[in-house]
Each structure stands twice: as C-alpha cells, then as structure tokens.
Amino acid sequence: MKKYLISGLLAISSVVFFSHSIVWAQAEEKKVLTPEEMAEAAKKLEEAQQKLKKVVKNVPSVDNAGSITGVVTCQKMRNSADAIVFIEKVGDxxxxxxxxxxxxDQLNLTYVPRVVAMQKGTTVDFPNSDAVRHNxxxxxxxxxxxxxxTYPTGVVKEVLFDVVGETPLLCNVHSEMAGFAVTFENPYFAITDKDGNYTIExxxxxxxTVKTWHEKLKELSQEVTVEAGKATKVDFDLKRRR
Structure with missing residues (x-):
C-alpha cells in the first residue's frame, strides 16, 4: 500500500514541480504572483488536498456496531473543516x-493536509513536493x-507517531508553514468536512465520552450511548479559546 501511495504521490508532485517550478521559486523569493499564477497554484493545492487522506486508523470488525454522527459548528472560522471528534476510551x-x-506533503509552502488525525502507532511519510527545500x-x-x-524536492522522510496528543508541524525555512498531526489511543475518531459533518463508524x-479537538477552538465533550445497529447524533458548537 505504501509503495503505491508514495509512487502515485511522487508522480503527481513531479507534474507540479516541472510545470510550476517558476511559481514556487517566486514564492520562495517573496515575489508577488500574478492572478493567473495564484489561481493555478490554488487549483493544484486543492487537488493535492483531495488526494491525501486526513484520517488513518485501523477499525476492528464489531458485530452489531453502531455509529456516532453529527455536525460541528466552528464559530468565527472560515468554515467548519478540520475539527476532530473522538471517543475518549473504548474498552481498554x-x-x-x-x-x-x-x-x-509539502506543496506551495503549505502542509497538505493541514490537519491529519491518526491512531497511535501510525507512521507518517513527509515528502517534499515543492521546488524549494523544507525542514x-x-x-x-x-x-x-x-x-x-532540511531536504530537497523528491525526498520522503518517515516519523513513527507512537504517542497520543497534538503535534504541531513547523518549518525552520518557512515560518508561515503550519500543520497539525493529532494522534489518538483508539481508532474511533473522525474529522469534519467544510460543512462540519462527521461520522464515526x-x-x-x-x-x-465523546470529545472534540480544534487547533483554535475550545474543546467540548458529551456523554453518549451507542445502540447496536443505530446512529447516535451528537452536535457540537465550538467557540474561541479564552
């Protein structure tokens, strides 16, 4: 799985690199991009966001399993994407x-995806698909x-996240770059789409006890009961941390 994923990713990144190296070089030198270059860069970034998974976990098969679904509203944010809803403890x-x-990935001086939710023990690949070096x-x-x-285009480095909690991702070369890798003890979590929808299957x-995570908003929790074969609806309204 890893071999094919990385091969596909590098194939995509090679297209981005050769057709847009001038754009990335200009960004590195802090030059102003033309509207056409900005639109093209945004398009490539959106395509990359859609191709990479935001959630990686290993959910065991359970007879008569239920689900938790709902909507998370992220107050005073551009949209309600990238909030994480998770069950604090399941069994042991x-x-x-x-x-x-x-x-x-690292593309257009941006971490892609910006937020990734993972189960403890997941290995993360960090390819560099930009035409500039990153750290x-x-x-x-x-x-x-x-x-x-610091490493150049085409290089992929790995990190084992054998921990639980929030790990901010930064770059020593580009201070504007920021992302988050959030790891959980169990595989029962989900990340919201731009409309705040989520489902834990x-x-x-x-x-x-179901809780939330967001990079800027206050954590909330609710006590819920999941019934066999049924979906339990749990909504959250997240506000700014004080």
Missing part, C-alpha cells in the same frame, strides 16, 4: 495500529518532538 483502549502510512520539525510543547533537517454498543 488497546488496538492494533494501522499498517497504512499517513502522508503529509519539518515540531516544537518542545508537541506530543512528539522531532526534527527532520463501527462503534461497539455502549456508553462513551
């Missing part, structure tokens, strides 16, 4: 990690501290 919270790798690292406050050093029947 011991689950086999996914074998599939997560991928966080991926996390700050001292991160759940996982690492520094991959395959949940064993039972009573749970």
């Amino acid at each position: 919270n011991k689950f086999a990690p996914p074998t599939e790798h997560a991928v966080v 991926v690292f996390s700050p001292p406050t991160a759940a996982l501290q690492f520094n991959l050093g 395959g949940v064993p029947p039972g009573k749970y």
Whole structure:
C-alpha cells in the first residue's frame, strides 16, 4: 500500500514541480504572483488536498456496531473543516495500529493536509513536493518532538507517531508553514468536512465520552450511548479559546 501511495504521490508532485517550478521559486523569493499564477497554484493545492487522506486508523470488525454522527459548528472560522471528534476510551483502549502510512506533503509552502488525525502507532511519510527545500520539525510543547533537517524536492522522510496528543508541524525555512498531526489511543475518531459533518463508524454498543479537538477552538465533550445497529447524533458548537 505504501509503495503505491508514495509512487502515485511522487508522480503527481513531479507534474507540479516541472510545470510550476517558476511559481514556487517566486514564492520562495517573496515575489508577488500574478492572478493567473495564484489561481493555478490554488487549483493544484486543492487537488493535492483531495488526494491525501486526513484520517488513518485501523477499525476492528464489531458485530452489531453502531455509529456516532453529527455536525460541528466552528464559530468565527472560515468554515467548519478540520475539527476532530473522538471517543475518549473504548474498552481498554488497546488496538492494533494501522499498517497504512499517513502522508503529509509539502506543496506551495503549505502542509497538505493541514490537519491529519491518526491512531497511535501510525507512521507518517513527509515528502517534499515543492521546488524549494523544507525542514519539518515540531516544537518542545508537541506530543512528539522531532526534527527532520532540511531536504530537497523528491525526498520522503518517515516519523513513527507512537504517542497520543497534538503535534504541531513547523518549518525552520518557512515560518508561515503550519500543520497539525493529532494522534489518538483508539481508532474511533473522525474529522469534519467544510460543512462540519462527521461520522464515526463501527462503534461497539455502549456508553462513551465523546470529545472534540480544534487547533483554535475550545474543546467540548458529551456523554453518549451507542445502540447496536443505530446512529447516535451528537452536535457540537465550538467557540474561541479564552
């Protein structure tokens, strides 16, 4: 799976690199892009966002499983995307990690995707698809501290996220770059789309505490009961942290 994912990703990035190296070089030098260049760069970035997974987990098969679904409203944000809804604890919270790798690319001086939600024990690939060098690292406050050093286009580096919590992603070369890798103890979590919709599938029947994560908004939690074969609706209204 990893081999084909990375091959496909590098094939996409090679097109971006050869056809838009001038655009990226101008961005690196802080030059002003033309409206046409900006539109083309935005299009490529959107295409990349759609191709890469924002969620990587290994959900076990459960008989008579239910689900948790709803809408998260993110107050005073451009949209309601990239909020994470997760179950705090399921059973003993011991689950086999996914074998599939997560991928966080670097494209147009942006982390793609900006937010990735993963189960503990997931390996993340960090390819560089820009025409400039990048340095991926996390700050001292991160759940996982690492520094991959500076590396050029076409190079892919790996990091095992064997932790739980929030790990901000930064770049020593480009201070404007920022992303988040958020890891969870169990595989019962979901990330919202731009309209705030989410669904956590395959949940064993039972009573749970459901919580939210957002890079800028206050965490909320609710107690819920999941019934066999049924969907439990849970909505959240997230507001700014004080």
